[in-house]
Amino acid sequence: MKADIVTIFPDFFRGPLDHGITRRATEMGLVKIEVHDLRQFTHDRHRTVDDRPFGGGEGMVLKPEPLFECLESLQLPTREERLTGAPKQSVIVLSAQGQRLTQKLATELAALERIVLICGRYEGVDERVIDFLADREISIGDYVLSGGELGAAVIVEAVTRLLPGALGNEASSRQESFTAHAPAETAGADSTCGSGGLLDYPHYTRPAEFRGMAVPEVLVNGNHLEIRRWRREQALRKTLRNRPDLLDGVELTKEDKKILARISGAGHIQN
Numbered sequence: 001m002k003a004d005i006v007t008i009f010p011d012f013f014r015g016p017l018d019h020g021i022t023r024r025a026t027e028m029g030l031v032k033i034e035v036h037d038l039r040q041f042t043h044d045r046h047r048t049v050d051d052r053p054f055g056g057g058e059g060m061v062l063k064p065e066p067l068f069e070c071l072e073s074l075q076l077p078t079r080e081e082r083l084t085g086a087p088k089q090s091v092i093v094l095s096a097q098g099q100r101l102t103q104k105l106a107t108e109l110a111a112l113e114r115i116v117l118i119c120g121r122y123e124g125v126d127e128r129v130i131d132f133l134a135d136r137e138i139s140i141g142d143y144v145l146s147g148g149e150l151g152a153a154v155i156v157e158a159v160t161r162l163l164p165g166a167l168g169n170e171a172s173s174r175q176e177s178f179t180a181h182a183p184a185e186t187a188g189a190d191s192t193c194g195s196g197g198l199l200d201y202p203h204y205t206r207p208a209e210f211r212g213m214a215v216p217e218v219l220v221n222g223n224h225l226e227i228r229r230w231r232r233e234q235a236l237r238k239t240l241r242n243r244p245d246l247l248d249g250v251e252l253t254k255e256d257k258k259i260l261a262r263i264s265g266a267g268h269i270q271n
């Protein structure tokens with residue numbers, strides 16, 4: 001996959017994407033990340049990328065000319081070509097007003113050959129960029145940041161770790177929070193507990209006892225069926241406590257429903 005990032009702060013990306021899985025995926029050739037300095041597509045002495053908004057009001061807006069010129073330099077298929085048939089590229093504007101980034105959306109993006117991420121600044125980008133240049137707007141959450149750079153880094157990280165081969169152990173992405181398949185009853189014998197759209201279950205490592213805090217007994221007794229059941233219950237408990245909205249989209253087994261009836265009837269949830 002290729003990820004092009006368009007920004008007025010190219011140095012911002014020195015660091016966040018140079019570590020861990022993103023770095024490894026880059027070194028393995030699974031992803032190629034290219035950062036484009038928007039100011040290189042200006043033609044005035046001051047390398048101006050912004051201007052005052054028509055109609056008045058606060059702040060500045062990223063001008064359309066450098067953004068259109070920058071995107072033209074990337075030699076992408078036309079917007080019409082990108083939006084017809086099975087898309088292989090997507091031009092994305094980072095925006096608080098965009099479609100919210102989810103694991104499902106990250107999975108869709110990971111199936112593409114190329115994503116172009118346009119980082120807004122100030123009051124945002126000239127709306128013609130959204131209407132005529134970009135394919136979609138994506139938000140990383142319901143809050144307002146000062147620029148799209150953090151959002152672009154989040155998207156690249158979320159998407160890269162889904163590329164086949166990016167994680168050493170493929171199973172670790174299948175079992176993560178929000179991963180919408182493999183309910184407990186259908187998970188393979190060696191699987192501990194596919195999340196099936198739930199939040200992930202709790203993880204522990206050595207020492208088994210730390211400052212008087214012991215790892216749950218079930219995890220050290222070696223009974224894999226009990227471990228699987230325990231993990232599923234913990235995933236249900238955590239989802240009910242922190243993100244009950246997710247339960248609507250989860251394929252619950254009979255056993256899950258019994259557990260939920262028991263723990264939600266308890267008034268409060270204990271681990």
Ligand code: SAM
Pocket residue numbers: 093094095096097118119120121122123124125138139140141142143144145146147148149151
């Ligand atoms: N005037 C805009 C509004 O109220 O929606 C906010 C502009 S914000 C200060 C500047 C830039 O930060 C945006 O153009 C966008 O690229 C980025 N940004 C801010 N919040 C974001 C979010 N939640 N997700 C993705 N990008 C965001």
